[in-house]
Amino acid sequence: MPIVTLHPDGMMIKVPSGTILLDVIHQAGIGLDASCGGEGNCGKCLVRIETGKMESDRSELLSASQEAQGFVLACKSRILEAPVTVEIPKLSLKSGGQFIDETDVIGMEPRALISSDSIPDPPVSKHFLDVPKPQLQDGLSDLDRLTRSIQRKCGKKEVTVPLPVIRQIADALRADAGKVTATVADGSERIYVTALESGDRTSQQFGIAMDIGTTTVAVELVDLKSLRALAARTAYNDQIDCGLDVISRINYARKPERLEELRAKVVRTINRLVKAVCRGCQVDPLEVTSAVAAGNTTMIHLLLGLNPEYIRLEPYTPTIMQGCDLTARDIGIEISPETIVSISPAVGSYVGGDITSGLLCTSIASGDEKVNLFIDIGTNGELVIGNQEFLLTCACSAGPAFEGGGIECGMRAAKGAIDRVSVDPGSGIASYQTIGDLKPAGICGSGMISLLADLFLTGWIDPAGKLNREKESAAIRIEGRQARFVLATAEDSASGKPIMVSEPDIENILRAKAAIYAACSLMLKQVELDFAHLDKIFVGGAFGRFLDIEKAIIIGLLPDLPRESYHYLGNSSLMGACKALVSRQARERQLELYRRMTYLELNTNPAYMDQYTGALFLPHTDIKRFPSVEDLIFKTRKR
């Protein structure tokens, strides 16, 4: 097998000839950027062949000079028989500012998950049992006696005990004279026993809620006894190396070994977060005995190792959409192994369990006939419109910009992220706030929205997002045809490098906000409604808790409606998963909403592109749609 040497580290790796170079580099644990999922479209996995030769497809993304220097796209290069030495340029590596790999606490106090007057009814709970001692010739096995004790507590349903738990019964029953604690998932027809401990362990009942996003993964630890959320953490999905958006990941997963790579990566991300969140609360992950996972349809497919290809191909049919209950052991999540992981149901290929979960945080379909809107802003934007009579839903692709992805100094809404900016109209110099009041490490999605809103209001960028080259400002650096806005100087920043926002960064945000606004206005059109018909607007999204609705309206991400209509939910997918963790009623409601939703495919609708193009400006080509913004511009610039 040929040997590949990878510089700058000089790591050597033996692989079968014919292996794709990108796979070799990922196998070596190096986070080479493959934003397009290894399709040869983004040109980010640029590497240089130092010595030796490989078979590379020609690419229009490479200049003649790059080709002459030996640059190739790693995703389109195959190893031949001979040894080869490859240099991976720093620029192609993930470890730059783009995705800082950190696991960050979402700053939160333990919070109650159900109101004090609700009756708690967690679907999985622990029961303390006093199992009778074995008797000579009563014909009852240990399992029989355990089963009967459970039935006495939970009703005469069929009791199922998986083999690993059966293995513990004999010793558990005898350790404390029959006193045991059984963790029980109490279904309508059957009872599953998912863990067994000796003694009374009912005071320790923990669950985890998971939101599995394309860009970020979030895990929240919940105390099922007090019904309070204890702590939450988020991290970038390790799959990011294999494509920035859902389509890139699907493309990447076309080979079985790459599907397995993606599966292992997201499981690793989850396990890291589970460990971190448990460590912070001094809980052993093996004490976690309940779990709910919400995620978009593709992410759930990848988590479960299901081929996602048919999500991308017409007629866009996923393998599973209905919710399902699987064991942590089967999925690979390192908590109490027989724990049932309840997967939230999806409505369509691009409206997943994150949305049915997020809806649990809204009152979209309760009460009256007024029409409400739910928008979930993440790598994909998903919308649900409706009331108690109807529920319509659609999806659009926003890209990872709101989560810090594809932005030069972008980062998640973690500690050190700039999340609020104001720009001095005269000098153009920005002042900012960071999360945790630390030296700035980068800028998060809400920070970008805040910055763009203020740059626009103060006239430092034009409606197309171009920086003002006419007025002089210490904050604007012009290099050839490109201009950058300096948010923090090298001295002020945590890394010692300046924090800057480039015009391509701004374009990324414009494209993301246009996708969502366009989807929103087109969906209303489909049901012959207008923004004015909306009563409540629920805004969810994994990209931070700091979204400023006012600023989001200024850049044209959200429609210009009375501010009191807006309800910002934060990570509604994660919050909904927490609700499903502690309340059987919430799960039933989720199922009911899921059954009532109708899925609209917007991407095959030609009118969508018109709406999108119109929305690519600040706030919109048609400024009349944003009267309050027009007013604000007037007021700000007059000063």
Add this chain to the structure above:
Amino acid sequence: MPIVTLHPDGMMIKVPSGTILLDVIHQAGIGLDASCGGEGNCGKCLVRIETGKMESDRSELLSASQEAQGFVLACKSRILEAPVTVEIPKLSLKSGGQFIDETDVIGMEPRALISSDSIPDPPVSKHFLDVPKPQLQDGLSDLDRLTRSIQRKCGKKEVTVPLPVIRQIADALRADAGKVTATVADGSERIYVTALESGDRTSQQFGIAMDIGTTTVAVELVDLKSLRALAARTAYNDQIDCGLDVISRINYARKPERLEELRAKVVRTINRLVKAVCRGCQVDPLEVTSAVAAGNTTMIHLLLGLNPEYIRLEPYTPTIMQGCDLTARDIGIEISPETIVSISPAVGSYVGGDITSGLLCTSIASGDEKVNLFIDIGTNGELVIGNQEFLLTCACSAGPAFEGGGIECGMRAAKGAIDRVSVDPGSGIASYQTIGDLKPAGICGSGMISLLADLFLTGWIDPAGKLNREKESAAIRIEGRQARFVLATAEDSASGKPIMVSEPDIENILRAKAAIYAACSLMLKQVELDFAHLDKIFVGGAFGRFLDIEKAIIIGLLPDLPRESYHYLGNSSLMGACKALVSRQARERQLELYRRMTYLELNTNPAYMDQYTGALFLPHTDIKRFPSVEDLIFKTRKR
């Protein structure tokens, strides 16, 4: 970690200090005899310390001269820090004649498992489905469409699909335009989908029946399409190195790593047999999609990795007795991984699923009021007595002698085994038949019974089993106080070593037959019946298909009743498992019998020992119990 060198092979192995030497030797893959399960009782794991020192418990089984030579019991010796060299004498090794490790075909023609007028109703079967193509926005996932297709065929029950099968759905549905074959376990309330293939694969439907005995394991391959048994094989249970009987195994399993060792050993035995039986029929083991396992309670505990200790301790309570359905993957059986392995229900600690399975081959509780008896002769003897009104059952320990265990030249009823013997009254010289008409390799249980019966009738052994030292015979070799009977000379035998039966071998058979006869007569007494009340006697047993009822009566193993009362079934546990494999009705009948059986504990009954002692002679202390044998002796010796 100290190094242990094992001679004669010189294998070196590093182990933590404190490790028991027996574990070191087993870890090295060497089959050292530990018939008592490592309790220090049998003295068979004798090894000699060549150099170095270890911590050994003193044993009364060692003579002063053995101690002086450095002999120790491996099961009672612990490794200290220093290196040590150990010599394993040939006599202590399993590879001698005692247990020949071979996987033998039970000579059989494919045979029908249900009568031609019965309606076939296998609980697991394949269904050919034509699943509709995916449609844009019909809201149905692949799993939804598959589920509906199955429900159309099997009725509107809940359909459960395990994750590994879900992973195959997308590609299987698209490989042949929706034409798939689903393997379905169709329960009363739920349907499990345990395998999915593209195209029509219904012509290939295979199942395996397993009988897991203490001494031997048997596997039969069944064609579920034609409902015929194709081939069967038996082998010694690999656990034999860790104890000859159930109690020794339980003792051996006291440490968790030894329990795991036993579990792995029986799983390995099964997998070897599955491979062999499949290879013989050119079936890929992964095409086996249905399985039934029957075994005694302890063997099932060890197979599933359940701590068996409480079976041995009062009040003798197993972890499970009721039958259960587990996946091949969870148990470790290498067939189609999600195949449901149905475990036969046990009635008590010593009346296991092998008995409820064996009863399926009898008409013990059908028809009229006449009382019938079922005897299963294996390492344990189990008895069931009853009719349509009542069913009583009990167990006794016979030891492995009938299966060739504990007999110097003993072997299973495999090719080359002497299975019939007749002894010339004058010369005492034996003529014999072997299975397959080969050169003899050893003697099997039925051969021993045949030999003893003839030696006794011809007066070459006395009622206590001692060889006649008064008359001279070329077949009898007297060495000091011990005498041996030569069945085959070195030239005549397959191994080049003579095949001999020693007086201790004969005593083993006497003890085994006495245990069974005593249990039988005591159980009848308990229900105030006598042998004369019995109508039919069903004799099952894993030790061969060649049991001669006449000879078994002569040695006093079976009561002296009209020969036409007897029905010899062979391996009834395996045959019953085959029936459960192909017939739902058989499974229901098994459950019904299981529920109706009452378990009697004989071992705590003081009268048992009296009965046993009386039965330790040929045919019995009270010859009047065996009038036809008395008659035969008279006739034979008169000649």
